[in-house]
Amino acid sequence: MSLRDGGDTAVPRAGALECLRDARLRPFWLDSPDAPTARPPLAGEERCDLAVVGGGFTGLWAALLAKERDPSCDVVVLEAVTAGWAASGRNGGFCMATLTHGLSNGVERFPREQRRLEELGLANLDAIQDAVARHAIDCDWQRTGEVNVATEPWQAHTLREEYELMRRFGRDVRLLDRDEIQGEVHSPTYLAALWELDGCAMADPARLAWGLRRACLDLGVRLYEGTPVKRLESEGAAVVLVAPGGRVLARHAVLATNAFKPLLRRARPYIVPVYDYALMTEPLTGAQREAIGWKTRIGLADASNQFHYYRTTDDGRLLWGGYDAVYHYGNRVHPALDARPETFEKLAGQFFTTFPQLEGVRFTHAWGGAIDTCSRFFAFWGTALRRRVAYVLGYTGMGVAESRFGAEVCLDLLSEQETELTRLELVRSRPVPFPPEPLRSAAIQLTRRSLARADECGGHRDLWLRTLDRFGLGFDS
Numbered sequence: 001m002s003l004r005d006g007g008d009t010a011v012p013r014a015g016a017l018e019c020l021r022d023a024r025l026r027p028f029w030l031d032s033p034d035a036p037t038a039r040p041p042l043a044g045e046e047r048c049d050l051a052v053v054g055g056g057f058t059g060l061w062a063a064l065l066a067k068e069r070d071p072s073c074d075v076v077v078l079e080a081v082t083a084g085w086a087a088s089g090r091n092g093g094f095c096m097a098t099l100t101h102g103l104s105n106g107v108e109r110f111p112r113e114q115r116r117l118e119e120l121g122l123a124n125l126d127a128i129q130d131a132v133a134r135h136a137i138d139c140d141w142q143r144t145g146e147v148n149v150a151t152e153p154w155q156a157h158t159l160r161e162e163y164e165l166m167r168r169f170g171r172d173v174r175l176l177d178r179d180e181i182q183g184e185v186h187s188p189t190y191l192a193a194l195w196e197l198d199g200c201a202m203a204d205p206a207r208l209a210w211g212l213r214r215a216c217l218d219l220g221v222r223l224y225e226g227t228p229v230k231r232l233e234s235e236g237a238a239v240v241l242v243a244p245g246g247r248v249l250a251r252h253a254v255l256a257t258n259a260f261k262p263l264l265r266r267a268r269p270y271i272v273p274v275y276d277y278a279l280m281t282e283p284l285t286g287a288q289r290e291a292i293g294w295k296t297r298i299g300l301a302d303a304s305n306q307f308h309y310y311r312t313t314d315d316g317r318l319l320w321g322g323y324d325a326v327y328h329y330g331n332r333v334h335p336a337l338d339a340r341p342e343t344f345e346k347l348a349g350q351f352f353t354t355f356p357q358l359e360g361v362r363f364t365h366a367w368g369g370a371i372d373t374c375s376r377f378f379a380f381w382g383t384a385l386r387r388r389v390a391y392v393l394g395y396t397g398m399g400v401a402e403s404r405f406g407a408e409v410c411l412d413l414l415s416e417q418e419t420e421l422t423r424l425e426l427v428r429s430r431p432v433p434f435p436p437e438p439l440r441s442a443a444i445q446l447t448r449r450s451l452a453r454a455d456e457c458g459g460h461r462d463l464w465l466r467t468l469d470r471f472g473l474g475f476d477s
């Protein structure tokens with residue numbers, strides 16, 4: 001494991017294609033003059049009520065919510081690099097209401113609870129929107145909804161089934177035929193679409209993370225950056241977090257370390273780090289915007305197993321990401337893995353298949369990042385040291401909004417009482433762990449190959465995928 005920020009020196013070129021020639025190998029969102037100056041690392045010993053390990057969305061929400069619940073709570077955040085540098089500052093910025101990686105996944109697992117989970121997910125998204133307004137976070141927040149497009153007839157069929165399910169759950173959704181989706185965005189590949197109007201907002205993720213960071217500091221949270229926690233121990237009634245420059249003794253701790261090696265050994269079998277990649281174009285010209293007809297700020301994704309997600313920015317660029325989901329043997333996480341020229345070239349080719357009208361457009365940024373995939377595709381929680389430590393992991397590529405809910409549940413788990421959230425089956429249950437290596441790698445590669453074949457064969461799921469489905473297991477990004 002390495003927690004260093006990669007910069008753009010590890011791999012000299014994003015790819016051999018002309019459109020990628022000048023792409024900077026760093027996340028577009030983080031490559032900004034708005035990036036805050038890092039706070040100094042921990043030096044010496046500190047005491048506090050709540051210590052948070054990890055300064056991504058989960059850790060920042062945990063700190064902020066703890067302060068908002070009780071302003072006298074003394075909170076310390078320990079972040080290995082800088083707040084927001086990892087997944088939180090380099091994602092697609094799709095803030096999804098779902099707490100279960102989609103409605104059908106939730107209905108299968110929690111048939112009795114799903115209606116409430118849908119309400120809680122929408123309330124969580126509303127609460128993020130309120131916090132963005134309350135703390136004046138300038139993150140290009142747009143409550144646009146998300147459109148899933150079908151590029152193959154079998155996907156149109158799947159979208160219709162999802163539409164009917166979502167309507168049964170009272171969701172605000174629209175099914176678009178070929179002409180209707182072409183009226184929103186033009187692509188020769190689109191056949192139909194499902195527009196989830198209420199369940200998604202788009203944001204600039206780095207500016208959201210930096211805004212949460214500032215809100216935490218304004219409320220008196222002590223943030224130590226450049227502070228990797230190496231060990232978690234207990235000393236009397238205190239939880240002790242040990243870093244190279246010092247240690248923190250806390251009454252309670254939240255561990256918000258996402259795809260990085262969990263401090264608690266018991267959590268390790270449940271997540272695998274999976275790399276997801278994205279490209280950002282230069283700002284489109286008026287004529288290019290006209291050619292694709294994309295006038296709103298909706299986020300799009302296609303409905304294949306290996307899917308793309310894409311969106312616009314406030315300065316008129318297109319972000320295009322997804323498709324490859326790359327696992328490295330032994331749960332490897334390293335800054336050098338943030339750049340993958342063959343994936344960038346594949347993504348660029350697929351971009352121009354979707355938008356041939358944009359031939360000649362260049363990419364200014366290309367990057368990747370690790371996702372904490374678990375076998376049920378959405379967060380799970382746990383506690384340690386007689387409920388003085390809580391953690392949440394496993395967002396599987398949908399943690400931008402769910403991280404706030406994840407943090408809220410962690411704080412409830414640390415409180416003395418049971419709450420509605422801690423009683424949820426969603427919170428009490430766990431995903432099936434991954435097998436150890438070398439079985440882990442073999443199973444993941446087999447699943448990836450089967451998913452790719454399903455996309456090529458009209459969505460037909462082979463025996464391996466059907467077996468995983470039967471046991472409620474899978475692999476996603």
Ligand SMILES: Cc1cc2nc3c(=O)[nH]c(=O)nc-3n(C[C@H](O)[C@H](O)[C@H](O)COP(=O)(O)OP(=O)(O)OC[C@H]3O[C@@H](n4cnc5c(N)ncnc54)[C@H](O)[C@@H]3O)c2cc1C
Nearest residue numbers: 054056057058080086088091092094229258369398399400
């Ligand atoms: C390319 C990409 C695209 C994505 N797109 C989307 C999307 O559009 N929508 C969506 O919902 N989700 C998306 N995701 C997932 C989403 O970004 C994450 O689920 C979310 O950011 C998780 O937040 P986090 O705070 O848990 O993790 P992180 O942001 O990864 O933060 C964890 C932090 O913990 C720190 N840390 C780890 N170990 C230690 C330690 N021992 N000591 C101190 N600090 C430590 C790390 O340095 C890091 O800053 C995407 C992810 C990637 C990589």
